[in-house]
Amino acid sequence: MVADSGPHLSDLGRAFRLDPEVLQILRDGLPQVATHTVNAVVAEVPDYRGARDGLMRDTITGAVRMALAGFLKLAGRGHDVDPSTPMGPTIEGAYALGRGEARGGRSMDGLLAAYRVGSRVSWRELGRVAAGAGLSATMMAEFAELLFAYIDGLSAASVAGHNDELTTSGLVRQRYRDRLVQRLLAGASPEVLTAAAERAGWSPSVGLTAVLLPSAQAHGVVALLGTETLQFAEDLPGSEGWDPDRSLTLLLVPDATAADRRHLLRLLVGRKAVVGPSRPWMQARSSYRRATRTLELATPPRGEQPTDSEDHLADLVVGADPEALIDLRVQVLRPLSALPESTRERLAETLLSWLLHQGRREQVAAELHIHPQTVRYRMGQLRDAYGERLHDPRFVRELILALPLCCRH
Structure with a gap:
């Protein structure tokens, strides 16, 4: 739930009150105004040009009608609505629109463009009806001010919904990815791993390479490696033996060729990282185990180069028992x-x-x-x-x- 978009709407709504007769004329013309607004949005906003009919058209129409009805409710306060009543349903509707755009994988560009087109067309149509009803020039200016402030409030609510959805979906996706890593480290069956990858929205790569490094350095490395890199930092063994003052993060880095590994090692220069071997993605546990064993046996790098487990194979074999x-x-x-x-x-x-x-x-x-x-x-x-x-x-x-x-x- 979101709160009202701001005090400016309520303040303007109290200062500007349409006569009941004018308000009724505007309400009678609302269906036609909504139709013109929807047609303009569909014609002018590229993201909605395909919405000639069907579900998307119905969604746009419902949103426009709710927004216009909410505006007339605001403009008519003092006559038929308690002035203390918040614009909750309308603001909630705008918030839900923003969340819907995020869930559909779309940016806010299209919706904000729709608000701009909608505000222009609805003002033209409502202004025409209001002028025909005899509204004075002063009242028309205040009417326009209220309308554009109202549209700004709806836009802000939609942006908030979009941001909240991205934040929430990001947290949910990370939880699913954490579970995927847990199942990979547990050596789960191919069926379980495939299902876990689908739920996490993660596309399996040819191979995965385990990287252990201080958690403080993980974020910067992931930013360089890309969003398909899996990361996990819960209850990782070995950190107490390497750097007792810092926790470790595990990265599972997608790779396919020897060139990918060379690129990874270059990116890790200057970081206290330990790199396991590349393994098919369902066998990532093997790379993780190799990295942890290297962490236990090898002295952590104090210079510029990360510790490559491939350089410590003899130590690993000799130190296996x-x-x-x-x-x-x-x-x-x-x-x-x-x-x-x-x-x-x-x-x-x-x-x-x-x-x-x-x-x-x-x-x-x-x-x-x-x-x-x-x-x-x-x-x-x-x-x-x-x-x-x-x-x-x-x-x-x-x-x-x-x-x-x-x-x-």
């Missing part, structure tokens, strides 16, 4: 367990470098900043501890997986 990795570390270091911890760490570091440099002693020495003879001495200790297992490909693989964890300081 942290407890298993710890157990593997204990297992591969067991032959060194009798040594002091500092010695054990130095030997583990040397062994990892030896394996990665494929036994090139000079390169190992350069990386560890030690003498090549020190490398030879340490490798002698390691061969004594591990024996032929250092030539077992399977055990070497286990060493390469576990030793980086041992050698992190």
Whole structure:
């Protein structure tokens, strides 16, 4: 519901009061005035040119008749209407017209043009009838002032209705989109996801890429990415491990090609974002999970570049089961367990470098900043501890997986 359009209408209505006889003459001519006004609107306003008959014509006719009847009620106050009675029904009708335009996906341009045409034609027709009824020049000027102020009030009510409908429908659409994201993250069935997308008014894309970033940065990014980007910020895991002072927002960004991904990464430069892989839209949960795992394992970017999960695949694979990795570390270091911890760490570091440099002693020495003879001495200790297992490909693989964890300081 909307209130009266403003005190100016009531004030003018009280100051200007038509004689009952003139008022009745105007009422008798109202059907003809309405017909001329409707014909002019349909002929002159492009948005309504197709309304020669049918539902739209009926809607326009009803709106014009209600508006004209409301105006005569305003002009006749003091005779047959309580002056304190608001112009509620007429204002409500104008408000509903604005909401209807928004629901139909139309801007206010057409309706405001219709108001302009309607005010011109209705003044011409009503003025002609009023002049024929003997209204003085002063009264005619006040009559015109009241009519145009009245039309302005109706226009304002329609604009308010249009804005309110857009706001309300936007909130409703966002709620449906939130539910769509929830179902995507829950791995719902294709039937459920298709229905959810339809209710949300969202057109499925070829693929979706999950992006996690601070909520404060999300709005600006969505403005760059477009309205088909889905966003969700409720109860997202991982934010406490990355930035405890800021909440995270999930964006599901439509994409189709590698070029789309490169464009996305460029847009995210300078933002603390983590980007998952592209996945078919019904498998967006996979991209989200990858992004959250990258968030947990990777250090958030402090420079200009976002964190791309594609650059951390090895870390993700190795860190898939942290407890298993710890157990593997204990297992591969067991032959060194009798040594002091500092010695054990130095030997583990040397062994990892030896394996990665494929036994090139000079390169190992350069990386560890030690003498090549020190490398030879340490490798002698390691061969004594591990024996032929250092030539077992399977055990070497286990060493390469576990030793980086041992050698992190």
